[in-house]
Amino acid sequence: MKALEEKICKEGQVYPGNVLKVGSFLNHQIDVPFMCECGREFYKEFSGLGVNKILTIEASGIAIAVLTAQYFGVHTVFAKKSKTSNIADNVYSAPVKSYTHNVTNQVMIEKCYLNPGDKVLIIDDFLAHGEALTGLIKLVEDAGAEVIGAGIVIEKAFQEGGTALREKGYKIVSLARVQSMDAKTGAITFVD
Amino acid sequence: MKALEEKICKEGQVYPGNVLKVGSFLNHQIDVPFMCECGREFYKEFSGLGVNKILTIEASGIAIAVLTAQYFGVHTVFAKKSKTSNIADNVYSAPVKSYTHNVTNQVMIEKCYLNPGDKVLIIDDFLAHGEALTGLIKLVEDAGAEVIGAGIVIEKAFQEGGTALREKGYKIVSLARVQSMDAKTGAITFVD
Numbered sequence: 495m496k497a498l499e500e501k502i503c504k505e506g507q508v509y510p511g512n513v514l515k516v517g518s519f520l521n522h523q524i525d526v527p528f529m530c531e532c533g534r535e536f537y538k539e540f541s542g543l544g545v546n547k548i549l550t551i552e553a554s555g556i557a558i559a560v561l562t563a564q565y566f567g568v569h570t571v572f573a574k575k576s577k578t579s580n581i582a583d584n585v586y587s588a589p590v591k592s593y594t595h596n597v598t599n600q601v602m603i604e605k606c607y608l609n610p611g612d613k614v615l616i617i618d619d620f621l622a623h624g625e626a627l628t629g630l631i632k633l634v635e636d637a638g639a640e641v642i643g644a645g646i647v648i649e650k651a652f653q654e655g656g657t658a659l660r661e662k663g664y665k666i667v668s669l670a671r672v673q674s675m676d677a678k679t680g681a682i683t684f685v686d
Numbered sequence: 687m688k689a690l691e692e693k694i695c696k697e698g699q700v701y702p703g704n705v706l707k708v709g710s711f712l713n714h715q716i717d718v719p720f721m722c723e724c725g726r727e728f729y730k731e732f733s734g735l736g737v738n739k740i741l742t743i744e745a746s747g748i749a750i751a752v753l754t755a756q757y758f759g760v761h762t763v764f765a766k767k768s769k770t771s772n773i774a775d776n777v778y779s780a781p782v783k784s785y786t787h788n789v790t791n792q793v794m795i796e797k798c799y800l801n802p803g804d805k806v807l808i809i810d811d812f813l814a815h816g817e818a819l820t821g822l823i824k825l826v827e828d829a830g831a832e833v834i835g836a837g838i839v840i841e842k843a844f845q846e847g848g849t850a851l852r853e854k855g856y857k858i859v860s861l862a863r864v865q866s867m868d869a870k871t872g873a874i875t876f877v878d
Contacts, residue, residue, distance in 0.1 A: 518798075522763065522796060524755075524761060525761055530756055552744065553748060557748050560749045570749070604714060
């Protein structure tokens with residue numbers, strides 16, 4: 495998605511340790527009209543496949559997930575990173591390491607919100623090592639539901655997550671695939 | 687909003703300690719088409735007042751905030767509950783006690799995303815004691831920006847937050863105002 499690549503180059507900031515900061519439009523401030531365009535792209539890619547539910551993970555995935563869900567006219571479920579007094583004991587769970595927060599969370603979703611027969615599209619803001627996506631896929635498959643695919647806003651294609659999951663046969667659509675980032679010059683290149 | 691009151695009665699579950707669980711449509715699974723209707727209601731209430739930014743707090747506020755923001759055509763910013771390696775030191779912050787999680791978080795927003803002259807609509811899923819809303823108002827006012835008002839999906843009107851903040855002069859619109867909840871019978875009544 496050319497407009498997204500341009501936006502990343504214009505607004506993104508590269509920091510050491512392969513950190514790409516896009517807080518101006520994706521995961522702190524959200525450019526809602528632009529994210530609606532991203533949601534429309536996901537709809538183009540995954541419509542006609544019977545998607546009846548969108549799954550994401552708190553917190554940064556929620557915005558793009560619900561803005562995508564409105565084109566499909568379906569519900570969104572987000573996996574939670576911690577247990578609250580409001581959540582039932584009856585959950586599907588999976589370990590997900592966060593490199594940003596440097597912790598491993600046992601992410602969870604109440605069982606009643608994922609069911610056999612569900613055709614699930616997973617949506618998330620970033621794909622890098624694939625930890626979150628692998629965990630979300632496990633939740634869906636533990637429920638006996640089907641993963642239709644995954645829509646990712648920004649993939650760090652130089653890290654292994656996307657490649658490994660595509661090799662397993664999952665349909666993964668990333669709207670921008672970063673090939674390289676240089677913290678010294680700020681230069682960002684994309685996979686064709 | 688009559689449809690919301692009906693949905694709360696149909697899908698909500700009341701637990702001891704004034705817990706109202708609405709995970710089927712608001713804060714675990716999100717009924718996106720229905721939440722779009724809620725966003726449209728907020729737009730009716732606050733359009734024409736110059737709103738140029740919507741502010742919420744992670745995680746449950748994000749969905750309704752961005753679905754509302756699309757009607758205004760504006761950006762959304764969400765306050766974060768913990769510091770990540772991606773967030774700058776230059777933040778506005780406020781203490782917010784969460785009764786659900788039983789912790790006090792220092793919530794924060796990077797200064798560049800709230801500016802003097804901004805006319806901010808605050809959106810959140812729940813209003814009870816008013817802790818989150820009070821914290822968000824502090825962030826806006828610390829930035830020299832203006833609080834246009836707050837749109838809340840469900841207010842527990844039997845708790846003091848809404849009343850106290852309205853008495854201070856803030857325009858607060860709650861789509862459903864719960865007057866009483868009974869954990870034994872499951873009965874829920876609403877303010878007229």
